Amino acid sequence: MAAQIRLRLNVISLAKKAAGSNRSRQDAYISALTQSLKREFGKRCIDRIIERTLSGLDKNNTAFANYSEEYKKSDKFRIYGKSSGSVNLKLTGAMQASIDVLETTAQTVTLGFIDQDENDKAHGHIHGSNHLPVRDFWGISESEQIAILKETIKDFEEAEDLQIFQVNPTEIDIGENQSLDFDLTSAEFDNEF
Amino acid sequence: MSFKVIVKGKDKLFSDIEKALNNSLKLTIMQSLGAMAREIIYNRTKSGKGLNSDSIESPSIVSLASLSRNYVKYRSKLQEKGFTFGSFASARKTNLTLTGQMLEAIKVEARRNGFLLDIDESARSDSRLNNKQVARYAGEKRPFFALSNSEQTILFRELENKLRAELRKSLGSRSVRA
Numbered sequence A: 001m002a003a004q005i006r007l008r009l010n011v012i013s014l015a016k017k018a019a020g021s022n023r024s025r026q027d028a029y030i031s032a033l034t035q036s037l038k039r040e041f042g043k044r045c046i047d048r049i050i051e052r053t054l055s056g057l058d059k060n061n062t063a064f065a066n067y068s069e070e071y072k073k074s075d076k077f078r079i080y081g082k083s084s085g086s087v088n089l090k091l092t093g094a095m096q097a098s099i100d101v102l103e104t105t106a107q108t109v110t111l112g113f114i115d116q117d118e119n120d121k122a123h124g125h126i127h128g129s130n131h132l133p134v135r136d137f138w139g140i141s142e143s144e145q146i147a148i149l150k151e152t153i154k155d156f157e158e159a160e161d162l163q164i165f166q167v168n169p170t171e172i173d174i175g176e177n178q179s180l181d182f183d184l185t186s187a188e189f190d191n192e193f
Numbered sequence B: 001m002s003f004k005v006i007v008k009g010k011d012k013l014f015s016d017i018e019k020a021l022n023n024s025l026k027l028t029i030m031q032s033l034g035a036m037a038r039e040i041i042y043n044r045t046k047s048g049k050g051l052n053s054d055s056i057e058s059p060s061i062v063s064l065a066s067l068s069r070n071y072v073k074y075r076s077k078l079q080e081k082g083f084t085f086g087s088f089a090s091a092r093k094t095n096l097t098l099t100g101q102m103l104e105a106i107k108v109e110a111r112r113n114g115f116l117l118d119i120d121e122s123a124r125s126d127s128r129l130n131n132k133q134v135a136r137y138a139g140e141k142r143p144f145f146a147l148s149n150s151e152q153t154i155l156f157r158e159l160e161n162k163l164r165a166e167l168r169k170s171l172g173s174r175s176v177r178a
Helices: A011-019 A023-031 A035-054 A075-079 A116-127 A142-157 B015-020 B023-046 B069-080 B131-141 B149-171
Strands: A006-010 A099-104 A108-113 A179-184 B002-009 B049-051 B061-063 B106-111 B114-119
Touching: A006 A011, A006 A035, A011 A023, A011 A142, A035 A099, A035 A108, A035 A142, A075 B023, A108 A116, B023 B049, B023 B106, B023 B114, B023 B149, B114 B131
Parallel strands: A179 B002
Antiparallel strands: A006 A108, A099 A108, B002 B114, B049 B061, B106 B114
């Protein structure tokens, strides 16, 4: 089992930098940091990390090391429709899907993996292992964090207290002729299938 | 041999969400999710992986049980006679593929609040059994027709991202909190 992969973002520090030197503006930014805003900020940072990774770039915006010839010739490579010219760390998509906002505190937002296997997979990419080259996708520049925080605060400025949905994957009931229920807490769609 | 995926809400409906996600859009999202679920099962099976059960909650992904020696001999003889296997199959490979008809028969029916995954009861070119019957038989020793925990997470995340994107578009300056 690999070490837990975490990315801790200090939103207070980011808010101050986003606000600039004006003290009252800094206070306004900081007071805007509600639980929901911080969570959405975290989600958007995840979106950015995934988007950049899928475009083939690591956390420093450098192209990932190429796939091995052996891997490119494998059945898996062809089955999942991968392109030898595009290294994007996605086969099934499970690793990317496992990234989530794990925790928000007064000062920080922590990103990580909700599944240990996917965490371990990511660890292999980030640090290199089992003859895999390092493909460190795990990070986002401070300037991008600030830009995302500003955009999130702007979007929340006039927002009502909308609880849109929380997808809860722990409440699942699936089997033959049974149902897999996404627990969308707000959207009451038609119960009749 | 089918399972339903129902998107079910528990809290009161927000009128903004209902307006933002009209029925046509909900159906589109469910069609997309259903297609994704189909692709997940198809690709996973073709790559030689199945599940440790298709009747328990959150089954795990495991390698499909190997083909028996006699069956491999049979498939090898077929190959010698010029038989063409389905895609990504070979005499020895265990990925529930001989002709490929069964996996190609996985179908999706979308509704605005979910989708149904099933195997079509379509006739086969090589048997009196239809594809659904063959799937039922194949799935007894090599369960494959369900979604593992990590596969369910992929769908949840896709749904979440689609809804966040649509609501951000529709609600304009209002926030999307997910």
